[in-house]
Amino acid sequence: MLGWREIRRSSWFALQLEQSHQGPHQAAVNRSPKDKIGPCLVPGCQTGEKVQDLKAWYTSSEEHATGTITFASDIYSLGVFMFELFCSFGSEVERMRVMADLRNRILPPRLLSECPKEASLCLWLLHPDPSCRPKARDIFNCEILMEAGDAIAERQAAVLLEEKEAESEVLFEFLLRMQNQKQENARKLAHDVSRLSADIQEVERRRLALKKKRGPITKVENSGQRRVTGANMQERKGLQGKRQHPEDGVGFREKGIACIDGRGKILSKSARFMSNFNHLEKVYFSMNWRACAPGMGMSKSSSRQGAEGLSIGCAASDELKATSRSGEENEEDWLGCFFDSLCKYARYSRFEVKATLRHGDLLNTANMVCSLSFDRDEEYFATAGVCKRIKVFECDTILNEHVDIHYPVVEIPCRSKLSSVCWNGYIKSHLASCDYEGVVQLWDASNNRVLKEYEEHEKRAWSVDFSKAYPTKLASGSDDGTVKLWSINQERSIGTIKTKANVCCIQFPPDSGHLLTFGSADYKVYVYDLRTTKLPLCILASHQKAVSYVKFVDSVTLVSASTDNTLKLWDLTRANTAPHAQTGCSLTYTGHTNEKNFIGLSIADGYIACGSETNAVFAYHKSLPMEMASHKFGCTDPITGREVEEDGGQFVSSVCWRGKSQTLVAANSMGNIKILEMV
Known part of the structure; x- marks a missing residue:
C-alpha cells in the first residue's frame, strides 16, 4: 500500500503549491465571503489548518x-479516494x-x-473496525471491478470488429471524397466523375x-472473445494469492484505452492518405489513363522496337509474352493495383533503430x-569509404549483441580511398571494390587477399557492380x-x-547479363546492350543535374537519383531509342535533399x-511519389563522438536494404x- 501513502503526500504538496502560486491579495479575492473554511495566505490566516484537515x-x-x-489504514485511505471519485461537490x-x-x-x-x-x-x-475492512483480493473480486473487466472485454471485441470493417473503408473514403470534388465541376470533369x-x-x-x-466469422470470433475473457478472469483469480500493488487496480482503465488503439491506427492511415491527397489523385488518374490507353506512351512502331530491343538484353521472347499477358491482366484490375499501392504505403510509417556502430575511429576524422x-x-554486409578500409560485419551479431x-x-586495408x-x-x-x-x-573476403587488380581507368572510379545473371562478369x-x-x-x-x-x-x-545501365554527369x-555497344539501346533524359545512382526495380523498371533533389522511376518498355527520351519517366519522387553529394540508393521489394x-534517411514506395518514412541521424562530434546540436554539414552517404526485408x-x-x- 506504499502507493497510497505517496498519493496522500502528493495531495498535501499539491495543495500547498496551489496556494503558493497565488499572491496574498489574489487569494483573498478568490475566496468567497461565505467561504469561512479554506486556505488563505492573507496575514492572519494559515494554510496549515487546511493541510491538517486534509490529513x-x-x-x-x-x-x-x-x-x-x-495495511488496514491504507485501505481506509483508499476508501476516501474512492468516495471522492464517486461523489461530486458543488x-x-x-x-x-x-x-x-x-x-x-x-x-x-x-x-x-x-x-x-x-x-x-x-x-x-471505511469500516471503523480495521479487521472488518476488505483485503486486496476482496477489492479485486468486488462486483464493480468485475463488471468493469467484463465491459472492457466487450469493448475490445467490438473494437476488433470495427477494425476489420474500417480496413476496407480507407479506399472507399478516398474515392468518395474525390467524387464529391469532381462533381462540383461536372461539366468539365464529366468523364472523371463517371469513372469514379x-x-x-x-x-x-x-x-x-x-x-x-x-x-459467419464474426460469431466464431465473438465466442472466442468470451472464452478468452473467461480465461483472463481465471488467470486474474489465480494471481490473487499474491499481494498486489493497489495501484494495479487503476490498470483496468488503461487497458480499456489501449483497446481503442487499433481503431486509432486505421484513422491515422486515413489521415496520412488525406494529407497526401493531391499526390494520390495524380497517381490514381495516371493509372486510370494508362489502363484506358495502354499504348499512349509511344507509337506502335516504337513500342515494337523497344520490346524487341529489350528482348535482346532482358529476357527471351516467351518471357516477354508472359510479361505482356500479366500486364494486360493487371490493367484489367488496375483499381486493385492502386489499392495494393495504398496498402503498401500505409503498412509502414517510420524507421526504428535496431543497432548503431562506427565505421572509423575517433582519432581519424575521415x-x-x-x-x-x-x-x-544477406548474412554479412561490407562497408567502404575514405578511411581506406573495407570492413565486413555480421548483421545478426550486431542486432543480437547490445554492446x-x-x-x-x-577488415581489409586498401591503398586508396x-x-x-x-x-x-x-x-x-568474392567482393569487388x-x-x-x-x-x-577483386577480393576473397574469406582469407583477406586480392584475387585480381585492374588498373585501366585513368581517373577515379565511382561505381562497380557484379552481374547477377553472369556472376563472373x-x-x-x-x-x-x-x-x-x-x-x-x-587479367x-x-x-x-x-x-x-x-x-x-x-x-x-x-x-540479364547482356543489359547494362549507367548514369552520367551529363544529366x-x-x-x-553489351553485345552491340556502338549505340545505346535508349537514353533517358529528364534530370536537371548529374545522375548519381541508378538501380533496377525489375527487368524493365529502374530508378535513378540525381543532385537535382529528385528520384525518377523509368519504364523501359515506354522509352524509345531516340536521344533525350522523356516518355519513359513514370514517376518523380521528392522530399529528400540532394544537391552536391552522393547520398546512396537502394531498392528491395518495391x-x-x-x-x-x-x-536523414528517406523511404518511398515505387508506385507513389511521396515519402512514406524517414529517420534523422543524430549529429556527432568527430572528436568526442558525442551528439551535438549543430549538424556541421553532415549527410547520409550510403544505404542498403537487407534483401526483401524491412x-x-x-x-x-x-x-x-x-x-x-x-515499422
Whole structure:
C-alpha cells in the first residue's frame, strides 16, 4: 500500500503549491465571503489548518490514535479516494462538510440513491473496525471491478470488429471524397466523375463481398472473445494469492484505452492518405489513363522496337509474352493495383533503430562511408569509404549483441580511398571494390587477399557492380568517361563503352547479363546492350543535374537519383531509342535533399531508400511519389563522438536494404552506421 501513502503526500504538496502560486491579495479575492473554511495566505490566516484537515480526511481512527500506518489504514485511505471519485461537490464549503460527515460514515443521500453499489464499497472500505475492512483480493473480486473487466472485454471485441470493417473503408473514403470534388465541376470533369462512380460501385461490391465473408466469422470470433475473457478472469483469480500493488487496480482503465488503439491506427492511415491527397489523385488518374490507353506512351512502331530491343538484353521472347499477358491482366484490375499501392504505403510509417556502430575511429576524422553492400545470403554486409578500409560485419551479431562497440569479422586495408563495394551474387566470398585512383580490385573476403587488380581507368572510379545473371562478369564506371567490363577469369578488360561525360554509377539488371545501365554527369541515363555497344539501346533524359545512382526495380523498371533533389522511376518498355527520351519517366519522387553529394540508393521489394543532405534517411514506395518514412541521424562530434546540436554539414552517404526485408543499413558522412527497421 506504499502507493497510497505517496498519493496522500502528493495531495498535501499539491495543495500547498496551489496556494503558493497565488499572491496574498489574489487569494483573498478568490475566496468567497461565505467561504469561512479554506486556505488563505492573507496575514492572519494559515494554510496549515487546511493541510491538517486534509490529513485528517485520509487518516483512519487507529492511525490517528497510534500514529502507526498499517495495511488496514491504507485501505481506509483508499476508501476516501474512492468516495471522492464517486461523489461530486458543488462548492468547497459543501466538500468540507461532506468530508467531515464521512468521518462518521455518513454518505450523501444522492450517492446512496443513485450509486448504491459504489456507496456500499465505500462503507466497506471505511469500516471503523480495521479487521472488518476488505483485503486486496476482496477489492479485486468486488462486483464493480468485475463488471468493469467484463465491459472492457466487450469493448475490445467490438473494437476488433470495427477494425476489420474500417480496413476496407480507407479506399472507399478516398474515392468518395474525390467524387464529391469532381462533381462540383461536372461539366468539365464529366468523364472523371463517371469513372469514379463506376470505381466506387466496384469498391462497394468488394466491400459487400468482404462483409458476407465476415458474417459467419464474426460469431466464431465473438465466442472466442468470451472464452478468452473467461480465461483472463481465471488467470486474474489465480494471481490473487499474491499481494498486489493497489495501484494495479487503476490498470483496468488503461487497458480499456489501449483497446481503442487499433481503431486509432486505421484513422491515422486515413489521415496520412488525406494529407497526401493531391499526390494520390495524380497517381490514381495516371493509372486510370494508362489502363484506358495502354499504348499512349509511344507509337506502335516504337513500342515494337523497344520490346524487341529489350528482348535482346532482358529476357527471351516467351518471357516477354508472359510479361505482356500479366500486364494486360493487371490493367484489367488496375483499381486493385492502386489499392495494393495504398496498402503498401500505409503498412509502414517510420524507421526504428535496431543497432548503431562506427565505421572509423575517433582519432581519424575521415570516416565517411561511401558504399554498403550485403553478401549473397544477406548474412554479412561490407562497408567502404575514405578511411581506406573495407570492413565486413555480421548483421545478426550486431542486432543480437547490445554492446557499445562492434568489431568487424573481416577488415581489409586498401591503398586508396574507396568509392564503391559490391558482393558477388553467386560466389559468396568474392567482393569487388573501386577507389579514387581508378583501381578495381577483386577480393576473397574469406582469407583477406586480392584475387585480381585492374588498373585501366585513368581517373577515379565511382561505381562497380557484379552481374547477377553472369556472376563472373563485372563492370565499373569512372571519371574518365568510360565503362569497363571485366571477367574474374581474365587479367584485362573484356569491353569498353566510351561516353562524353563522367560516369557516376552503373547497374546490371537482375535477370540479364547482356543489359547494362549507367548514369552520367551529363544529366542522362544510358541503357546499353553489351553485345552491340556502338549505340545505346535508349537514353533517358529528364534530370536537371548529374545522375548519381541508378538501380533496377525489375527487368524493365529502374530508378535513378540525381543532385537535382529528385528520384525518377523509368519504364523501359515506354522509352524509345531516340536521344533525350522523356516518355519513359513514370514517376518523380521528392522530399529528400540532394544537391552536391552522393547520398546512396537502394531498392528491395518495391521499396526505395535513399539518404539526404539533411542527415536523414528517406523511404518511398515505387508506385507513389511521396515519402512514406524517414529517420534523422543524430549529429556527432568527430572528436568526442558525442551528439551535438549543430549538424556541421553532415549527410547520409550510403544505404542498403537487407534483401526483401524491412531492415535497412544506413551510414552518414561521419562514419556512423545504423541498422534500421521500417515499422
